[in-house]
Amino acid sequence: MARMKFLCDSERCIECNGCVTACKNEHEVPWGINRRRVVTIGDGQPGEKSVSVACMHCTDAPCMAVCPVDCFYRTEEGVVLHDKDMCIGCGYCFYACPFGAPQYPQNGAFGQRGKMDKCTFCAGGPEADNSQEEFEKYGRNRLAEGKLPLCAEMCSTKALLAGDADVVADIFRQRSLTRGKGGELWGWGTAYGKGDFPKDEPGKGGK
C-alpha cells in the first residue's frame, strides 16, 4: 500500500524557493496564501539550514482531531484532505498544526477568515477528479494523473522528495550513507512518529 510522504533533505536545500513557486503556479493559489514555504534557520551564519515546509499529511493529524465540523479525511494513500464546503474557517486547525500548514484567505472587509486552504499533496479534494470545480477549490489533482507533487518534482537539488514512504526513505538512506552525514530528518518524528498507520476507507476519514 502506497503511503505518501514528504521528506526534506536540509543538507541539499539551497533556499531557491522553486518548490514554493511551482506550487503557487500549478494550483493557481491566490495572493496571501502559501501552501508551501522555505524556512531558513540561522540565516547568514555559517552552517545555516533551510527546510521546505508544507502540510506533512501526518499519520495522527492534529488538524483532524480539533476540527469542530469534521471536514478532514485521510485517503487510502495517507493524504490528509478536507472538504471546503464544510469548513467554517474557525482557525482551530491552524493552532493545532505543528507545521503552520493551514492558510486562510483574508479578503473580507474586516479581516474575516475564509475557508482553510492547505497543501493537498497534489491530490485535489472531494470533487470529481480533474474537474474544473476541484481545480478551483483545491488545485490540480496530479496523483490521479499518476504524477507526484510538483514541488518535489520541480526541486532543482532534489532536496524535497515526495512519494511512497519506502521509495523516498530508500533514496534518502542511500544519499546520507554516501555522503556520510546529514541523516537527520526534519519533521518526520512529529508527522509520522506516532502509532500505526490508520487504514481508513477513502473519503470516510475519521479520527
Added chain:
Amino acid sequence: MKTLLIPAAVAFALSACGEYPQTVHYKQGEYQGKTDARPYDGPPWNGDKAQWEKDIRARGQNQNEYKRAS
C-alpha cells in the same frame, strides 16, 4: 375586494417567516463531507490499484540521481 386583499397581503408579507430547522447535526468524530474518488479510479488505471502504485513508485525513483546517473 378589501376583504380579499388584506389576507392576501398578510400571507405574502409573512411568507418568508416560516420556521424550519437551520442547524446542521454533526456526528462527532466522523468525516461529514463528500466522498472522494481514489486516484486510480479514472483512466488509464480504471481501478487497478496495483498498477497505479507501481507507476507512482517508478516515478518516485526519478528523484534518485544515483539510479539516474548509473
